[in-house]
Amino acid sequence: MNTSVTTQKDWWPSPAKLNLFLHILGRYENGYHQLQSLFQMLDYGDSLAFAISTDNTEIKMDTPLEGVPDDENLIIKAARLLARKANCNKGAVISLDKRLPMGGGIGGGSSNAATTLVALNYLWDTGLSEDELAELGLSLGADVPIFVRGLTAFAGGIGEDITPAPQPEQYFLVANPNVHVSTAEVFTSEDLPRNTPPMRWEDYEFEKTWNDCQQLVANLHPEVANLLQWLVHYAPSRMTGTGACVFATFSDYTLAEQVRAKMPEAWQSFVAKGVNRSPLLDKLEQQR
Numbered sequence: 001m002n003t004s005v006t007t008q009k010d011w012w013p014s015p016a017k018l019n020l021f022l023h024i025l026g027r028y029e030n031g032y033h034q035l036q037s038l039f040q041m042l043d044y045g046d047s048l049a050f051a052i053s054t055d056n057t058e059i060k061m062d063t064p065l066e067g068v069p070d071d072e073n074l075i076i077k078a079a080r081l082l083a084r085k086a087n088c089n090k091g092a093v094i095s096l097d098k099r100l101p102m103g104g105g106i107g108g109g110s111s112n113a114a115t116t117l118v119a120l121n122y123l124w125d126t127g128l129s130e131d132e133l134a135e136l137g138l139s140l141g142a143d144v145p146i147f148v149r150g151l152t153a154f155a156g157g158i159g160e161d162i163t164p165a166p167q168p169e170q171y172f173l174v175a176n177p178n179v180h181v182s183t184a185e186v187f188t189s190e191d192l193p194r195n196t197p198p199m200r201w202e203d204y205e206f207e208k209t210w211n212d213c214q215q216l217v218a219n220l221h222p223e224v225a226n227l228l229q230w231l232v233h234y235a236p237s238r239m240t241g242t243g244a245c246v247f248a249t250f251s252d253y254t255l256a257e258q259v260r261a262k263m264p265e266a267w268q269s270f271v272a273k274g275v276n277r278s279p280l281l282d283k284l285e286q287q288r
């Protein structure tokens, strides 16, 4: 008799974001930059599953991430941080289904950390509030709180000062020029503009904004410039975050897919819908 039992994994979404614009206003004394941005949540991303243990406190990946040792994986860091903060005596074996390019400016690592905090807080029953999770997340990266909150939002400060900003329904063709851009490298460059005047959120219009990192990154990596030049032929296009991914905006899904079909194969790409509420929030609500 076959006694093996297969239990289906319960997957938690870890969505990508786009920075629809990114203005750099200045630099704080600690080296971090004061910015203004619009973080658009997408319905597309990685997924994480958590097997909880109640008899030991071990936290480990069962799907190691190529090039990222477990001790440096933001998923493991987030889980350990939560366990410490909440004096948790449980463990977890974590699976990651990675779809998002790493270091692409679409927030994969930060989103993985936020999903880990939100999911384990529920599965371990550690009872932290959303504010407490966002604060914990900030110590892992400037982008983690916005993924914990899970809303399309304007962000100020270093990215943690969040104002929800629902956007009209749009589709995004997101493409990866296959170059890795380090966020730290961009922010330490002498050539980065750092003097964009502050903008009132109510004055936001896509056409009147830009990404202050785009020119620098396009100069450093001609592939980014080539990709932008190709996309802008079809739709308004811009780089996200500190790069290297680039997006083009469409009001129609089919049109976005048609342009994607024409794209040279060297550029990996996907079409995603912009959402005002992250799929992570929906997943959490389904549990309750």
Ligand SMILES: C[C@@](CO)(OP(=O)(O)O)[C@H](O)COP(=O)(O)OP(=O)(O)OC[C@H]1O[C@@H](n2ccc(N)nc2=O)[C@H](O)[C@@H]1O
Pocket: 019, 022, 031, 032, 033, 034, 035, 037, 104, 105, 106, 107, 110, 140, 141, 142, 143, 144, 157, 158, 159, 183, 184, 187, 240, 241, 242, 243
């Ligand atoms: C600027 C954004 C826009 O989304 O770039 P992307 O990483 O998404 O491309 C993010 O806020 C990045 O957030 P995140 O990637 O979490 O940043 P962190 O790990 O905290 O910091 C990475 C590096 O960027 C610098 N940094 C980050 C945020 C900020 N407001 N000013 C900075 O100068 C830090 O000095 C650090 O060396």
Ligand SMILES: Nc1ncnc2c1ncn2[C@@H]1O[C@H](COP(=O)(O)OP(=O)(O)O)[C@@H](O)[C@H]1O
Pocket: 065, 068, 072, 073, 074, 075, 101, 102, 103, 104, 105, 106, 107, 108, 109, 110, 111, 112, 113, 183, 241, 243
């Ligand atoms: N779980 C993770 N997923 C992705 N990257 C991770 C993860 N843990 C650590 N990292 C590191 O964080 C870096 C930035 O990753 P990511 O958040 O995907 O890019 P970006 O901040 O440009 O959107 C990666 O190059 C990688 O070294």
